[in-house]
Amino acid sequence: MKITFTINGKPATVDVDGHTPLLWVVRDMLNLKGTKFGCGKAACGACTLHVDGEAVRSCSYPVKYAEGKRVTTIEGLSEGDQLHPVQQAWEEEVVPQCGYCQPGFMMATAAMLEKIPNPTDDDIDKNIVNICRCATYYRMRKAIHKAAKIKAANG
Amino acid sequence: MSRNNKPKSKSRRKFLIRGGLGTIGLLALGTYVFRNSIRRSMYELGETMVVPYSGTGTEANLWFEMTKDNKVILHSPKVEMGQGTFTGFAQIVADELDVDIKQIIVKAAETATGIVDGMSTGGSLSVAQLFQPLREMAATMREKIKQEGAKKMGVDAAFIKTADGVLSAGGKTMKYAEAVADVSDWSLPDTPELRPVSSYKFVGKPVKRIDLRAKIVGEPIFGLDAEMPNMLHAAVIRPEHVGSSLKSADTSAAEKMPGVVKIIEKDGWIGVVANSFPEALAAKNKIKVDWDIPKTWTEESLREYLKIGEGAKMITQKEGSELDPDDGDVISLEFTSPIGAHAQIEPNGAVASVKDGEVTVILSTQVIGVTQNQVAEALGIDKGKVNIIGTYLGGGFGRRLNTDHAVHAALMSQEVGKPVKYIFTRKEEFQNDAFRPPTHHIVKGKLNGQGQLDSLEHHYASGDVAMNSVIFPSAMNSMMGSDVGAMRGGNIMYNKIPNHRAVQWHKTLPFATSFWRSLGLLANTFAIESFVDEMAMKAGKSPVDFRLAMLGDEEHQNRIRKVIEEAAAKSNYSDKASGNRAMGFAASVDAGAPCAQVVEVSVVDNQIKVEKVTCVFDCGLAVNPDQVIAQCEGSIIMGISASLHEKMTLKDGRLFPIIYGPYDMALMKNSPKEIDVHLIQGVDIPLPVGEPPLGPIGAAIGNAVRRITGKRLTDLPMVLG
Ligand code: FES
Ligand code: FES
Numbered sequence: 074m075k076i077t078f079t080i081n082g083k084p085a086t087v088d089v090d091g092h093t094p095l096l097w098v099v100r101d102m103l104n105l106k107g108t109k110f111g112c113g114k115a116a117c118g119a120c121t122l123h124v125d126g127e128a129v130r131s132c133s134y135p136v137k138y139a140e141g142k143r144v145t146t147i148e149g150l151s152e153g154d155q156l157h158p159v160q161q162a163w164e165e166e167v168v169p170q171c172g173y174c175q176p177g178f179m180m181a182t183a184a185m186l187e188k189i190p191n192p193t194d195d196d197i198d199k200n201i202v203n204i205c206r207c208a209t210y211y212r213m214r215k216a217i218h219k220a221a222k223i224k225a226a227n228g
Numbered sequence: 229m230s231r232n233n234k235p236k237s238k239s240r241r242k243f244l245i246r247g248g249l250g251t252i253g254l255l256a257l258g259t260y261v262f263r264n265s266i267r268r269s270m271y272e273l274g275e276t277m278v279v280p281y282s283g284t285g286t287e288a289n290l291w292f293e294m295t296k297d298n299k300v301i302l303h304s305p306k307v308e309m310g311q312g313t314f315t316g317f318a319q320i321v322a323d324e325l326d327v328d329i330k331q332i333i334v335k336a337a338e339t340a341t342g343i344v345d346g347m348s349t350g351g352s353l354s355v356a357q358l359f360q361p362l363r364e365m366a367a368t369m370r371e372k373i374k375q376e377g378a379k380k381m382g383v384d385a386a387f388i389k390t391a392d393g394v395l396s397a398g399g400k401t402m403k404y405a406e407a408v409a410d411v412s413d414w415s416l417p418d419t420p421e422l423r424p425v426s427s428y429k430f431v432g433k434p435v436k437r438i439d440l441r442a443k444i445v446g447e448p449i450f451g452l453d454a455e456m457p458n459m460l461h462a463a464v465i466r467p468e469h470v471g472s473s474l475k476s477a478d479t480s481a482a483e484k485m486p487g488v489v490k491i492i493e494k495d496g497w498i499g500v501v502a503n504s505f506p507e508a509l510a511a512k513n514k515i516k517v518d519w520d521i522p523k524t525w526t527e528e529s530l531r532e533y534l535k536i537g538e539g540a541k542m543i544t545q546k547e548g549s550e551l552d553p554d555d556g557d558v559i560s561l562e563f564t565s566p567i568g569a570h571a572q573i574e575p576n577g578a579v580a581s582v583k584d585g586e587v588t589v590i591l592s593t594q595v596i597g598v599t600q601n602q603v604a605e606a607l608g609i610d611k612g613k614v615n616i617i618g619t620y621l622g623g624g625f626g627r628r629l630n631t632d633h634a635v636h637a638a639l640m641s642q643e644v645g646k647p648v649k650y651i652f653t654r655k656e657e658f659q660n661d662a663f664r665p666p667t668h669h670i671v672k673g674k675l676n677g678q679g680q681l682d683s684l685e686h687h688y689a690s691g692d693v694a695m696n697s698v699i700f701p702s703a704m705n706s707m708m709g710s711d712v713g714a715m716r717g718g719n720i721m722y723n724k725i726p727n728h729r730a731v732q733w734h735k736t737l738p739f740a741t742s743f744w745r746s747l748g749l750l751a752n753t754f755a756i757e758s759f760v761d762e763m764a765m766k767a768g769k770s771p772v773d774f775r776l777a778m779l780g781d782e783e784h785q786n787r788i789r790k791v792i793e794e795a796a797a798k799s800n801y802s803d804k805a806s807g808n809r810a811m812g813f814a815a816s817v818d819a820g821a822p823c824a825q826v827v828e829v830s831v832v833d834n835q836i837k838v839e840k841v842t843c844v845f846d847c848g849l850a851v852n853p854d855q856v857i858a859q860c861e862g863s864i865i866m867g868i869s870a871s872l873h874e875k876m877t878l879k880d881g882r883l884f885p886i887i888y889g890p891y892d893m894a895l896m897k898n899s900p901k902e903i904d905v906h907l908i909q910g911v912d913i914p915l916p917v918g919e920p921p922l923g924p925i926g927a928a929i930g931n932a933v934r935r936i937t938g939k940r941l942t943d944l945p946m947v948l949g
Contacts, residue, residue, distance in 0.1 A: 090486070093506050101461075101504060106453040107446020109622070111573045112654040116888040119573050147446035160444045167436055167854060170862055171310030172443030173450060173574045173622030198897035204888055206572050206623045207310050208865030210899035212858070 078139040080105070081149025091137030095129075096120045098136045099146060107147035107176045111204070118203025121177040122146045128184035147176035150183060158227060159183045162220035163213075170207035177203050182217050191221050291343065292321075292369060298393050298405040300327055303337040305345040306354040307594060308439060309624030311918045312855035315437045316355040317362060319430035319851055324366035324423065326390035327404070329430050334438065336596075336618040344597040353819075355851050356914045364419050371417045377407035425849065425912070434854030439620070449620040451592030454579045456647035460489055462640050463508040464633075464650060465498040465515060466660050469881040470525045471738045474498070478516040485511035492643050499640045501648055509653070524881035525738055531564075535668045536689045539735035542710035545719040548727030551672055551683050558683075559766070560672040561759050565751035565944040567876035567883070568664030568744050569657075569891060574622020577651035580637035582607065587614040587638055592621040594628035598698045606635040607642065626743030629698055630662045655886040663876060663883075664744030665691030665714070665737060669755035679767030680777055683727040686756050690714035691737035693747050710734060717749035717923055720756065721788060721817050723780035739883065746863070746922035749818050750870055754944060757814040757927030762940060770803055771813045771931065772796045787910040788822040791815060791844045795824035798906055799842035805935040808832060809839070812932025816923030821915040822846045825864070825924040827900075829932035834949035836933055838868050840902040841925070848915035850907050860905045860921040867925035869894035872945050892945075 077086045080103055087102050094113070099105050099122065108131060111119030115133040122131050123145040124138075150157045156164065159182050169175045178201065185192060185200045192200070197217055205213070293301040302321055308314045314334035322329045337343040370390055377395040378385035381402055388397045395402045425431060442449055467473065477498055479491045487507030492499040498515060502508035551558050578591035580603075587609055593599045596618045604611040621628055637650040652660075668689040676682040693713025710732045720728040764774035775792055779785045792815050795801070801811055808831050815824035828840040843860050850856045873892040877884050885891045930941045937948065 090506075093504075097504065097506050106448035109450075109573070110452060110575065110651065112888055114654060114887050116654075117573060151445065156444070163444050164436075164440055167440060167858065169310075169437070169440065169443040170312075170858060171572075171574075171621060171623045172439065173572075175443055176446040179444070194901060201896045204573065204893055204895065206570075206625070206866070206893075208862045208869065208894065208899070209858075210865055210894075210896045211861045211901075211903050214896065214899070214901065 074137065076136055076140050078142050078144050080144050081146060087136070089136060092135045094132050095122075095124075095134045095136045095139055095144070096131040099131060099144070105146050105148050109173055109176060111174070111177075116204075117174070117177075118181060119174050119177045121180040121203065123180060123184055126184065126187060128181045147180060150179065157183060158223035159186070159216075159220040161223055162216040165219060166212045166216040168209050168212045168216050170209055174203060174205045174207075178205065178213060182220060186221055186224055190225060192217065291365060294405050294408055296405055298403045299331050299333055300325065300393075300404075301333045301335055303341050303343055304334050305337055305343045306358070307336045307592075307596070307618045307621055307624075308334075309594070309621040309628075311354070311859060312437050312852055313354040314439060315435060315855060316851040316914075317358065318438050319433075319435055320359060320362045321366045322430045323428040324363050325370050327393040329435060329438065331393050332438070336620075338615055338617045339596055339600045340615040344600065353916050356848075356916050359849075359851065359914050363422050367422055368416055368419045371420050372414075373404050373407050375417060376411050377402050377404075380407060431851050432849065432853070435852055437855065450574055450622045451590065451619045452574055452577050452622070452651060454590040454617075454619060455649070456579055456581050456588075456590075459579065459647040459649050460501050460503065460644060461505040461508050462499050462501045462637065462648050462650040463505070463512040463653065464500070464636055464656070465512060465517060466656055467496070467519060468659055469519055469521045470878065470883065471523060472519040472521040472881070475518040475520045477518065481516075482511040482514040485514055487511070490644050491515075492640055494639060497636065499636060499650070501640055501644050505649075505651060521881055523738070525878050526880070527878045530666065530737070530878050531668075534666060534689055534691060534735055534737065536670055536687050536733050538689065539733050540710075542732045542734065543729060544710050544715050544732050545728065545730040547725075547729060548683070550729065551674060551685055551727070555674065558672055558674050559763070560670055561762065561940070561942060563669040563671065563751075563755040563758065563942045565667045565754065566874070567666045567741075567878075568870060568874055569661050569876050570623075570625050570627035570663075570744060571657070571874075571888070571891060571893065572621075572623030572625055572627050575652040575654065575657050576627070576631075576633050577649065578631070578634045578637040579647060579649040580634065580641045581647035582638055582642040583645075585609060585613055588617065589614070589634045589638055590617040590619060591631065591634055592624075592628055593618050593631045593634070594621070594624050594626075595631060595698055598629075599631045599634045602631065603634050603638050607638055625745040627661065629743055630740070654888070658876070658886045658891060659883050662740040662742035665693060665741035667714075667748070667751045669751070671755050671759035673759065673763055675763060675767055679769055681722070681725045681760075681763055684720050684722070684725050684760075685728065686718060686720060686730045686752070687733070688714070688718055688730070688748075688752060688755065689733035689735070690748060691735060691741040693741065693743060695734070696736060697742050713743060713747040716747040717752035717756075717816055717818055722775070722778035723782065723785050724778050745866065746818065746919040749816065749919065749923045750867060750926055751944065753814065753816040753923040754871070754926035754930065757816065757924060758930045758940065758942065761813070761927065761931040761934065765934075772801060775815065784820075787846050788815065788817055790908060790910065791822045791824040791846050794906060794908065795826050795842055795844040798844060798904065799826035801826050803935065808936055810932045810935035812928040812930065812935070814924035814927035814931060816920070818920040818923055819916040820911075821848065821917070821920040822910070823920050823923055825921075825928045827925070827928040827932055829929055829936065831933065831936045831948065836872055836929065836946065836948060837898075838900045838929060840904070841900050842904045842906075843921060844906045844908060845917075845921055846908040846910040846915075847917045847920075848911045848913050849909055850917075851914050853907055856907055856917045857905045859917045861903050863919065863921035864903055864925055865894055865899050867922045868898065868900075868929070870944065871926035871929055873898070875945050
């Protein structure tokens with residue numbers, strides 16, 4: 074079936090089985106490789122992207138539900154060279170190690186900050202439930218608090 | 229990332245480097261040297277030594293490449309798994325070559341460049357191994373560029389100054405790229421005297437990772453991001469039951485599934501090649517397989533199989549006399565650790581193209597040379613026609629030492645005549661991992677009249693770690709006698725205990741086991757340091773003083789003393805619990821790098837929570853202190869995960885769980901909010917940093933829990949209630 078949505082602000086139409094996970098459409102048909110495959114069962118968060126601003130685990134999100142919606146991936150989080158506050162904070166705190174899980178964490182964090190602009194440690198524990206095997210959680214927590222500050226300062 | 233699938237030609241303009249690297253014939257020693265002195269040196273190697281780089285491409289080396297826009301590409305024999313290795317290399321090269329760090333690009337060398345690491349990227353050794361060779365090569369290269377520039381500029385090389393990739397003399401300047409643009413004679417000058425490390429601008433400083441931006445904007449740098457033109461996608465069926473093999477399969481339903489190109493039955497596995505990965509997966513699920521299962525393994529039968537007193541025995545340490553089993557004053561505790569999964573987030577996989585007798589495989593691998601050999605052998609194609617391209621790794625931890633999937637992908641490409649990309653499902657990852665072997669430990673000791681340990685013995689049983697692995701082939705088994713990987717952290721580090729020994733029992737398990745970050749260190753330290761803590765309590769002494777009194781006067785012992793004293797001081801260590809909180813102390817030494825940790829733990833409703841960790845680590849020269857600290861933070865939380873959460877279980881012949889979540893791992897909420905790391909430079913060379921900080925954490929947690937609850941937890945993962 075034909076499915077139309079916007080991807081990082083640009084229109085896209087794909088002709089594919091509607092049950093295909095959005096992850097594979099984004100990675101293999103639209104060639105945006107920043108969204109990662111980790112488990113395929115909504116259990117790790119590596120594939121997190123935004124659908125209409127909500128964080129979604131795209132490995133378990135049939136593409137047909139994206140019809141008419143706005144899909145944003147890590148490639149669309151920054152505006153040109155201007156990094157998103159979350160990315161700025163991540164860079165300042167030097168969070169990534171292997172880096173594989175990081176786009177998913179940054180997308181989950183960016184979505185959380187839209188709802189909870191100034192999260193407490195508890196908010197972070199409850200909302201950021203992706204898995205990082207390099208265990209960069211300590212720096213991530215610092216980066217999340219910093220991102221909230223940068224975002225607030227930007228207005 | 230679209231890649232040309234032809235092996236690249238070797239004719240790119242490069243700096244040629246001669247010599248400079250010590251090659252040791254570790255694997256070439258041969259089995260005839262079956263003598264104790266060799267065994268001993270193998271132990272020391274496992275325990276304390278940094279193994280020199282041993283690979284090909286060392287005689288007429290092809291490590292550096294200069295680009296037209298005055299950048300230097302370093303072709304690295306090691307890959308970047310996340311430890312910041314490439315950044316460390318860039319710092320070292322920048323300082324001796326006199327270029328800015330921004331002018332350096334580090335790439336994993338393809339096998340076609342001629343640089344093939346003989347061992348692996350592992351053991352946290354990369355920076356430690358290549359520190360000296362890289363300094364020498366970069367300094368030599370700087371002299372060569374000066375000589376060439378001198379000819380063109382018409383000045384004496386002795387008057388040329390170098391900075392930021394530019395030569396200058398007598399008011400004239402010239403970029404490096406220009407100086408070497410048409411050089412054909414790459415004979416090199418002698419290596420100049422190296423600069424003192426203290427004069428370096430980049431080495432020793434917390435330089436930001438050179439791969440930081442790529443990882444923040446989501447660039448396609450990983451193995452699974454690779455593509456080739458006209459590529460197809462594949463999924464594979466592998467045995468689910470331990471020790472089982474393929475009897476027969478019904479693929480008729482799968483063949484009719486949309487997008488299926490070909491179903492390939494091979495020896496022991498079935499490949500499904502389709503137009504897309506979801507289609508390959510859907511078809512795979514329609515295949516009915518009949519397995520031959522000779523024995524149904526369970527957790528109980530495994531524990532019966534792997535235990536002290538069974539298998540090959542090897543005394544890995546022996547000082548003074550053995551404890552008398554009938555001595556009533558001997559205290560003994562038993563410990564266990566479970567099967568551990570690597571669970572790296574990027575699943576394994578490979579993109580392969582076999583065409584006109586040439587093979588290219590792109591993948592995340594820690595053993596590019598081994599991968600090349602395996603592919604060449606399986607396809608019966610000359611090694612020279614097989615190019616392996618290593619990418620950034622979405623986590624290594626030892627998992628990328630086994631790359632049979634490169635062979636699978638290549639065989640499937642050969643069958644369909646097109647490039648094939650094969651990706652593991654998470655279930656395959658969990659059931660077909662080369663696991664951290666389970667272990668069994670008995671620690672025994674005896675106090676003297678002054679409340680000091682008179683004897684300490686560590687008996688431990690483990691499956692394969694280094695033995696039978698691709699980097700220590702089975703020919704090494706008879707030579708080593710014991711498994712040097714399982715032995716990591718297994719020997720007693722307190723030299724002053726009059727009688728101490730360590731005894732290893734080894735068996736090969738019915739499922740693959742191998743290296744897992746820090747190898748035996750985590751479980752061995754858990755057992756020994758928990759026991760030492762128990763003995764300190766029994767003696768009525770502070771666990772810090774108790775430990776210090778057991779250390780000898782040698783230099784190595786003094787370095788352990790230092791981390792223990794510092795950790796106690798920095799954390800304000802107290803061995804008294806207050807309410808539901810207490811501190812726990814533990815120390816270890818791995819690869820010559822001592823580490824001591826103090827944890828603050830709380831227990832609420834039987835839930836163990838690590839609130840704060842103080843870590844003092846003697847890492848030698850920290851090439852990048854910020855990244856050494858990052859390795860400590862990561863090791864500590866990964867260690868918490870292994871100590872309090874993770875466990876694979878054998879049930880009805882199969883390994884479970886098969887997905888994250890049920891395979892419980894530390895998440896954000898389980899991570900301490902404070903991690904205070906202090907680095908000590910006990911020696912002036914860089915030591916391995918990615919694994920030693922994993923040592924003390926498990927025991928430190930257990931020791932804290934003991935003080936809060938009175939219970940001595942002896943099984944990993946530790947659970948209360
Ligand atoms: S890949 Fe989607 S949650 Fe793991
Ligand atoms: S940085 Fe490696 S998995 Fe998170």
